[in-house]
Each structure stands twice: as structure tokens, then as C-alpha cells.
Amino acid sequence: MATAHSQFGDESQETPAEMANETFTQTHHVEDVEIQEWFESLDSVLEASGPDVAREILERLRAHATVNGIDLPFSANTPYTNTIPLRLEPLFPGNQELERRIKSLIRWNALAMVVRANREEHNIGGHISTYASAATLYEVGFNHFWRARSDSFEGDTIYFQGHAAPGMYARAFMEGRLSKEKLENFRRELKPGGGLSSYPHPWLMPDFWEFPTVSMGLSPLMAIYQARFQRYLENRGMKPATDAKVWAFLGDGETDEPESLGAITLAAREHLDNLIFVVNCNLQRLDGPVRGNGQIIQELESAFRGAKWNVIKVLWGSEWDPILERDSEGLLVKRMGELVDGEYQKLVVSSGAYVREHFFGHDPRLLKLVEPLPDEALRRLRLGGHDPRKVYAAYKAAVEHKGGPTVILARTIKGYGLGEAGEGKNVTHQQKKLNEEELKEFRSRFGIPLNDQDCIEVPFYRPAEDSQEIEYLRARREALGGYTPTRAVRSKPITTDNEELFKEFYEGSEGREVSTTMAFVGMLRKMLKDPEIGKLVVPIVPDEARTFGMESLFRTVGIYSSVGQKYEPVDVNTLLYYKEAKDGQILEEGITEAGSMASFIAAGTAYATNAINTIPFFIYYSMFGFQRIGDFVWAAADMRTRGFMLGGTSGRTTLSGEGLQHQDGNSHILALPVPNLRAYDPAYAYEIAVILQDGIKRMYKDGENVFYYITVMNEPYVMPTMPAGAREGILKGMYKFRAPANKKAKLRAQLFGSGAILNEALRAQEILEQKYGVAADVWSVTSYKALYTDGIETERWNRLHPTEKPRVPYVTQCVGDALGVIVAATDYLKTLPNMISKWVPRRMATLGTDGFGRSEGRASLRDFFEVDAKFITLATLHELALEGKIEASVVEKAITELGIDPEKWNPVVS
Ligand SMILES: Cc1ncc(C[n+]2csc(CCOP(=O)(O)OP(=O)(O)O)c2C)c(N)n1
Numbered sequence: 075m076a077t078a079h080s081q082f083g084d085e086s087q088e089t090p091a092e093m094a095n096e097t098f099t100q101t102h103h104v105e106d107v108e109i110q111e112w113f114e115s116l117d118s119v120l121e122a123s124g125p126d127v128a129r130e131i132l133e134r135l136r137a138h139a140t141v142n143g144i145d146l147p148f149s150a151n152t153p154y155t156n157t158i159p160l161r162l163e164p165l166f167p168g169n170q171e172l173e174r175r176i177k178s179l180i181r182w183n184a185l186a187m188v189v190r191a192n193r194e195e196h197n198i199g200g201h202i203s204t205y206a207s208a209a210t211l212y213e214v215g216f217n218h219f220w221r222a223r224s225d226s227f228e229g230d231t232i233y234f235q236g237h238a239a240p241g242m243y244a245r246a247f248m249e250g251r252l253s254k255e256k257l258e259n260f261r262r263e264l265k266p267g268g269g270l271s272s273y274p275h276p277w278l279m280p281d282f283w284e285f286p287t288v289s290m291g292l293s294p295l296m297a298i299y300q301a302r303f304q305r306y307l308e309n310r311g312m313k314p315a316t317d318a319k320v321w322a323f324l325g326d327g328e329t330d331e332p333e334s335l336g337a338i339t340l341a342a343r344e345h346l347d348n349l350i351f352v353v354n355c356n357l358q359r360l361d362g363p364v365r366g367n368g369q370i371i372q373e374l375e376s377a378f379r380g381a382k383w384n385v386i387k388v389l390w391g392s393e394w395d396p397i398l399e400r401d402s403e404g405l406l407v408k409r410m411g412e413l414v415d416g417e418y419q420k421l422v423v424s425s426g427a428y429v430r431e432h433f434f435g436h437d438p439r440l441l442k443l444v445e446p447l448p449d450e451a452l453r454r455l456r457l458g459g460h461d462p463r464k465v466y467a468a469y470k471a472a473v474e475h476k477g478g479p480t481v482i483l484a485r486t487i488k489g490y491g492l493g494e495a496g497e498g499k500n501v502t503h504q505q506k507k508l509n510e511e512e513l514k515e516f517r518s519r520f521g522i523p524l525n526d527q528d529c530i531e532v533p534f535y536r537p538a539e540d541s542q543e544i545e546y547l548r549a550r551r552e553a554l555g556g557y558t559p560t561r562a563v564r565s566k567p568i569t570t571d572n573e574e575l576f577k578e579f580y581e582g583s584e585g586r587e588v589s590t591t592m593a594f595v596g597m598l599r600k601m602l603k604d605p606e607i608g609k610l611v612v613p614i615v616p617d618e619a620r621t622f623g624m625e626s627l628f629r630t631v632g633i634y635s636s637v638g639q640k641y642e643p644v645d646v647n648t649l650l651y652y653k654e655a656k657d658g659q660i661l662e663e664g665i666t667e668a669g670s671m672a673s674f675i676a677a678g679t680a681y682a683t684n685a686i687n688t689i690p691f692f693i694y695y696s697m698f699g700f701q702r703i704g705d706f707v708w709a710a711a712d713m714r715t716r717g718f719m720l721g722g723t724s725g726r727t728t729l730s731g732e733g734l735q736h737q738d739g740n741s742h743i744l745a746l747p748v749p750n751l752r753a754y755d756p757a758y759a760y761e762i763a764v765i766l767q768d769g770i771k772r773m774y775k776d777g778e779n780v781f782y783y784i785t786v787m788n789e790p791y792v793m794p795t796m797p798a799g800a801r802e803g804i805l806k807g808m809y810k811f812r813a814p815a816n817k818k819a820k821l822r823a824q825l826f827g828s829g830a831i832l833n834e835a836l837r838a839q840e841i842l843e844q845k846y847g848v849a850a851d852v853w854s855v856t857s858y859k860a861l862y863t864d865g866i867e868t869e870r871w872n873r874l875h876p877t878e879k880p881r882v883p884y885v886t887q888c889v890g891d892a893l894g895v896i897v898a899a900t901d902y903l904k905t906l907p908n909m910i911s912k913w914v915p916r917r918m919a920t921l922g923t924d925g926f927g928r929s930e931g932r933a934s935l936r937d938f939f940e941v942d943a944k945f946i947t948l949a950t951l952h953e954l955a956l957e958g959k960i961e962a963s964v965v966e967k968a969i970t971e972l973g974i975d976p977e978k979w980n981p982v983v984s
């Protein structure tokens with residue numbers, strides 16, 4: 075027989091499938107009667123004493139075998155069958171027939187939305203096959219499990235798979251929450267009356283979506299840290315402990331993203347039994363099978379079990395149960411575990427005759443099991459993920475499981491119900507159009523009440539308000555507290571402006587040399603003590619607290635640990651010992667910027683998710699921020715996250731001794747594309763104080779949907795007192811820090827400095843004045859991004875209002891009339907100052923740190939990158955020469971006087 079099993083003909087060759095099912099590969103040595111006896115005794119123990127006793131006997135048998143020298147290789151896999159056997163399956167509490175009809179209508183509307191959108195505009199996109207495979211997984215959740223958020227209950231938190239969005243819209247339409255017009259405008263948000271965003275985007279649909287999930291891999295990690303953050307809030311007494319759950323829906327292909335499984339050990343370590351993953355195992359991704367030659371389900375099972383998750387496999391539908399019951403020898407389960415996914419992909423969409431021949435035909439004893447069944451019945455053997463009873467059983471077990479997280483691995487068919495249009499086919503992910511025949515077939519298969527004529531128009535279909543379907547669906551949601559997904563801002567704004575809190579930092583450091591990091595930590599310490607915002611502050615740090623001098627906080631506010639501190643810390647006798655506590659406030663995440671960012675997002679969106687205004691301060695090595703986890707930052711922006719990201723040890727030449735992987739001259743460039751992120755590169759303590767005070771007010775009092783990136787540095791210098799009137803400029807992006815002593819000088823210049831480089835500009839101001847008779851104003855540019863944004867917005871307004879009095883960009887307001895040449899120096903790429911050059915009155919010379927770093931000390935680095943006082947002086951003189959104000963020979967001479975080697979390394983390319 076030319077069967078699929080011919081590949082397995084030679085049993086001595088181990089295939090991945092066989093390795094995953096080791097338990098069964100050895101059975102050919104065992105006499106049938108012998109194994110039968112063991113099975114029977116286990117069955118009778120199960121019947122008489124239950125699974126706990128059976129488990130103990132098996133564990134002790136295993137130990138006994140080991141003592142007697144039987145080598146039992148470790149396998150984290152269980153057989154390729156349902157984890158919950160039929161006899162432990164709970165009764166399905168719903169009206170299965172009605173739920174099937176509702177689900178069919180949702181399937182139709184989801185499909186209609188995509189097909190109609192693509193008829194309207196070719197290639198507008200959208201996905202049919204993802205939701206088609208996952209409909210049952212979602213509907214069982216909607217009808218029986220997911221509780222909505224309300225004032226009295228926080229509700230369940232659900233991360234919907236991004237590409238399944240059409241299904242969620244179709245359901246909301248059935249619920250009466252989205253109009254037909256909205257559905258019509260799927261992916262056409264700019265149509266009159268608005269539309270629906272392609273995927274879950276809280277930025278675009280702030281009353282509907284809570285979590286952006288479509289950049290794959292981010293949502294599983296965010297969900298883990300979300301679940302942990304819920305525990306953090308409970309343990310700190312900020313919200314009552316509840317049985318609310320965090321659910322995350324993943325594609326099986328998505329699990330290849332490193333972030334997807336990257337934090338699963340944390341979930342188990344933290345005993346997050348409030349967390350449930352549902353992996354839709356349709357065995358396919360975009361291009362083809364996830365593991366054509368292997369078994370993705372078994373692979374995931376062993377990864378999750380190895381990480382100590384509760385794993386529930388939902389592989390086979392109810393139709394398989396009687397066959398499995400007849401299989402007293404375990405041959406069917408063995409056979410189920412032998413096929414690789416590529417074979418399964420073909421089998422599940424094949425005819426009954428094919429299934430009989432290629433699956434059961436492997437062994438005459440298997441064939442016998444299905445002898446009474448006609449081919450049609452074999453074709454209709456459903457997979458577990460399409461059977462509401464099996465899915466219900468799995469969800470119920472998951473929500474009742476105590477002590478750790480659960481993952482449900484549900485087998486489905488991608489493009490389920492699409493028939494020839496793509497069911498189970500490799501092209502199904504991209505299927506957006508169905509021809510007339512395919513539409514009719516789909517309509518008939520799911521019993522949609524549309525005649526042939528109407529059907530090919532693909533209309534949206536919603537039964538009457540008083541129909542059984544709508545009434546049932548509404549009643550189910552009412553019983554679960556309302557509709558989901560729904561996003562609402564439920565927190566109350568904070569009441570104070572915190573002017574007093576930050577005032578002391580306007581005074582300067584009175585001659586003491588401190589770094590901006592130290593200054594920030596001082597502010598953090600003070601905020602933590604504040605009666606209104608103190609409790610709300612969430613310091614987050616990925617194993618760098620000592621780097622930033624934050625260790626004093628260990629003792630004062632404690633490090634969060636869900637189990638407290640089970641050991642006496644080695645440094646208990648020191649003042650600043652490593653104190654872990656159940657109500658600890660610091661989230662010390664260990665070395666995971668991605669995990670820390672996920673905590674930042676959870677804390678920064680708690681104002682919506684939990685109605686709590688937590689204010690996260692995520693402080694990290696700036697080079698490992700945007701550069702490493704930029705996609706999370708983008709997701710945070712989409713989610714309207716609030717809070718402060720602090721890029722520590724920043725500035726390419728300010729962080730000395732570390733080299734090119736650490737020294738950050740990039741992050742302010744990488745912060746540019748994030749529209750609602752305000753990025754600052756402050757030089758002095760008072761600048762930080764002003765930005766923090768204003769930021770807290772904007773985000774938590776005024777409810778602005780912005781968040782902050784502030785770079786802080788580790789170079790110590792004296793912090794000056796805030797000049798009068800500087801506040802507005804600090805926030806807008808620049809202000810004059812120091813005017814020249816000799817305002818009558820003929821040669822004039824404007825010097826822009828930022829961060830630690832501002833001090834170089836101030837030194838250059840002195841050199842220029844004393845040695846070259848140039849009087850320079852020095853400006854502190856706190857945010858090129860703010861200046862740039864203001865500039866482009868002003869230009870835009872002027873373009874759109876040509877007859878009105880033109881507005882003037884803020885930069886131009888500052889320096890439009892300023893005298894002399896203009897030189898900007900930054901510790902970031904030269905392009906940062908260059909962005910604003912068109913709004914300054916003359917050519918602008920720019921110094922920056924393009925190129926790879928070096929280990930080196932600060933002075934050498936600044937010389938190497940040509941951003942120190944001497945190079946600022948040189949650039950100023952050169953600009954004056956270009957303007958004809960001085961001779962080129964003066965510049966030449968200055969090069970020698972300043973000790974600059976004109977043939978030195980070019981930092982950009984070396
Ligand atoms: C980070 C990222 N890379 C690539 C994509 C493009 N993409 C969208 S869906 C998809 C395949 C999804 O397969 P799977 O996770 O198995 O989900 P399914 O649709 O099969 O449920 C790909 C590659 C994406 N959205 N995000």
C-alpha cells in the first residue's frame with residue numbers, strides 16, 4: 075500500500091516524530107498480553123483510587139526503575155493525544171447548536187469584511203484564514219469565560235491575535251457595537267464616518283482595542299509581564315486580589331519569534347496562574363507549514379513543560395473519542411504521534427477514503443477500528459480546536475489550574491471552511507478573494523441564510539434584534555459583565571502639579587560635582603516619598619541599579635518579590651542591603667530590556683487596564699534601549715503608554731571606557747520616529763526637574779497621551795542654578811544659558827550644546843572670547859526632537875493658511891535675530907542638529923559623534939569625535955572665515971594653537 079507510513083517503514087531510523095513519542099517506539103519488544111496486563115491494572119487503579127494515586131504509583135515505578143538501573147531518558151512530551159480524556163470532560167454548559175449558528179454568522183461577516191474591502195480596493199489586504207481556524211477558540215471564550223471590565227471588577231485581559239481582528243470586528247457587529255458602515259470601511263479609517271483599523275491598534279481605536287499584537291512575538295511577552303504586574307499591584311496593596319486572568323492568543327508560527335517563549339520561565343517561577351496562553355496550532359504560517367518535517371505541538375509541549383507550565387493539548391474532536399475507546403492497545407495514539415506536520419496538513423483536508431488508506435491503513439488493527447465508519451464519517455473527524463466541547467474543557471481546566479501558568483495547544487485547520495479557496499493550503503494565509511462558487515460553498519457549509527444571488531454580493535448579515543442568536547449572544551455577554559474588547563480610561567487624574575516637589579532641584583548643587591543620573595535618582599527618591607504620587611511610582615531596572623547609583627532604594631522601598639525574601643542577604647549588615655519584599659516597589663528585572671519594557675508598558679497603561687495611575691520610570695543602559703527593543707517602544711506608543719524611559723550612561727563620548735557596543739550616540743535619532751514620545755537630552759539637574767514635573771502633569775493630570783525619553787549621564791560636574799525664565803525654553807527644546815561677557819565684540823557666534831557637551835560649548839565660549847575675540851552666546855538645546863516637531867508643524871500650518879500671518883518656528887524665535895555664526899555640538903549623530911538647520915538664519919556648522927566608538931576616556935573620545943571645546947572653537951572660527959569675517963590663515967593658526975592634528979583619524983569611517 076502506498077501509504078504515508080512508508081516513510082516510517084524502517085523503524086530503526088528515528089524521525090523527529092518518533093523521538094517525540096519515545097514512549098511508544100520501544101513497544102515492539104513487548105508482548106501484547108504483557109502490556110495489556112499493565113494497562114488493565116492502571117485502569118483499575120484509576121477507577122478505584124483516582125488520578126492522584128495513579129500518578130504516585132507511576133512516579134514511584136519510575137524511581138524504582140531508575141534504582142534498578144533502567145535508563146529512562148528524559149522526555150517532556152506526553153503522547154500525541156488530548157490531555158483531558160473524555161471521562162474528565164465537563165458538561166458543556168451552553169446551547170451548542172445556537173453557538174454554532176452564531177459562530178457561523180461571525181465567520182461569514184469576517185470573511186465578507188475582507189472580501190468586500192478587497193473588491194472595493196484591490197490589495198487593501200486583510201486575513202480570512204487565521205480567524206477561520208481560530209473561531210471556536212474565540213467563541214468559547216466570548217460565550218463562557220471572558221469577563222468584561224467594570225467598576226467593581228477589573229475583568230479579564232485578552233491579547234487577541236492580530237491577524238484574527240476581522241473575527242473580533244464581526245462579533246462586535248453581531249453584538250450591535252459596530253455598525254455596518256464601520257465594517258464596510260475595514261482598513262479604510264479615512265472614509266467619512268471612520269473605519270476599522272487593520273489590526274488591534276489602541277492608537278487608532280482607543281475605545282475598542284487595548285493591546286497591539288500584530289508585530290508577532292511581542293504580545294506573549296507583554297502578556298507574561300502584564301500577569302506579573304497584576305500580582306505586583308495586588309502584593310503592594312494597590313488593588314484587591316481577584317481571579318481575573320490574562321489570556322494571550324498566539325499563532326504557532328509566531329512562537330518562532332524569540333520573544334514569544336523568551337520569558338516563559340519567569341511566568342512559571344512567579345506561579346502566574348492568572349496567565350493562559352492559547353496557541354492556535356494550525357500547523358501553518360504564512361509561507362507553508364510551521365514544521366513540515368516535525369511536530370510543532372510536541373516541540374512546544376516540551377518547551378512549556380520544561381519551563382514548568384501546565385500544558386493542555388486539545389488535538390482531537392469528540393468524533394475521535396469512540397474510536398479511541400475501542401483502541402485498547404494504544405495503537406491509535408501511537409499512530410497519531412508518528413505523523414509529521416506536513417503529512418497532517420494534507421490528511422486533514424483529504425477525503426475519507428484517503429484518511430482510511432493513509433492514516434488507518436498503516437496497520438490492519440487500526441483499519442479494524444474504523445471499519446464500521448463510512449468514508450464520510452472519517453472526513454468529518456474534527457480536530458480538537460474546532461470542537462467547542464474540547465475547547466471548553468481546556469479553558470475550564472486552565473482557569474481552575476492553581477500554582478502556575480497554562481498553555482493550551484489547540485489543533486486547528488488554517489482557513490477552516492474555505493474549501494477549495496484555501497482550506498489547509500499553503501497559500502491560505504494570503505487568501506483575500508473568493509470566487510462565486512467558493513462563496514456559495516462557504517455559505518452552504520455554514521448555513522448562512524442567503525440565496526445564491528445575494529450570496530455572491532457578500533453582504534454583511536445580522537439576524538433580527540429579537541432573534542434567538544442575538545438574544546443568546548447578548549445574554550451571554552451580559553452574564554459576563556459586558557463587552558470585550560473595550561478600552562476605557564478609568565483612572566482619576568492626579569490632583570497636584572507637584573511644583574513644590576521639584577523646586578529644590580532648581581537650585582543647583584552648590585559647587586558639588588554630580589552627574590545628571592545622580593540628580594535624577596535624587597528626584598526619584600523624593601518622588602517616592604511624596605504623599606500623592608509616591609506609591610504610584612514604579613522604578614524598573616534591568617540589573618543596572620548599582621550602575622546608576624540607585625542601590626540606596628533597595629533598602630528604602632524594597633525590591634519586589636512575590637515570595638518576599640526567603641534568605642538572609644549576604645550584605646544584611648550593610649546599610650544598603652539587597653532587600654526583597656512582597657510589597658517591594660522596585661521591579662528589578664534582571665538582564666532583560668525586553669522584559670523591563672514589557673513591565674513599563676503594563677505599568678504605563680494601568681491607568682486604563684487597572685484604573686491606577688502608576689508612573690513607571692524605566693532606567694537602563696541607553697544603548698540597549700531603542701536599538702534593541704525598538705519594536706516594543708513602538709507598541710508602547712500605540713498603546714498610549716505613559717511614563718518615563720531614562721537612557722542611562724548615554725552620550726557616545728560621555729560614557730567612557732566601554733567601546734562601541736555601549737556608547738550611545740544613536741538613541742535620540744531612534745527616538746525620532748515615535749510620534750508621541752517626547753525626547754530630551756538635558757544637561758543640568760534643574761532641566762530634568764522641569765521636564766519631570768511637566769511630564770507628570772501632562773500625562774497624569776491633563777491626560778495627554780505622551781511618554782518621555784530622557785537621557786541621563788554619568789559625568790560629574792557642578793549643577794548650576796536655573797536661570798530666570800528658562801522653564802519654557804527647557805520644555806520647548808532650547809533656551810539661552812549664558813550670554814557673552816563682551817557684547818560689543820565685532821565677531822559673534824551662537825553655540826548650541828546639549829547634555830554633557832553643553833559644558834564643552836561653555837569652555838569654547840571662554841576660549842573664543844579670550845583668545846580670538848569672539849563673543850558667543852551659549853544655548854542649551856534640551857530637545858532637537860521638540861524643535862524639529864515644532865518646525866515642521868509651523869511650516870505645515872503656514873502652508874495650509876497662506877493668507878494668514880505666518881507663524882514663526884520656535885528655533886527662529888530664539889535665534890532669528892541672533893548675531894554671528896552658528897555652531898551646534900551634540901553627543902549624538904550630526905543629523906540631530908541638522909534637522910533644525912533650515913530654521914536658523916545662517917549656515918549651521920554641526921559637530922556630532924557619527925561612527926563607531928572606542929573604549930577610551932572622555933577627553934580622548936571627544937577629541938576623536940571632534941566634539942570638544944577645541945573643535946567647537948575651530949568650527950566657529952571656520953564659519954567666521956567662510957563669512958569673510960576673519961582670514962583663513964587665522965583658522966589655520968588656530969588649528970596649531972589648539973593642538974589639533976588635521977590628519978587625525980576620521981571617526982566616521984574608522
Ligand atoms: C514580527 C512580524 N514578522 C512578520 C509578520 C508578518 N506575518 C503576519 S502573519 C504571519 C504568519 C502567521 O503565522 P502564525 O503565527 O502561525 O499565525 P496563523 O495565521 O497561522 O494563526 C506573518 C509572517 C508580522 N506580522 N510580524
Ligand SMILES: [Mg+2]
Nearest residue numbers: 326327358359
Ligand atoms: Mg499558524
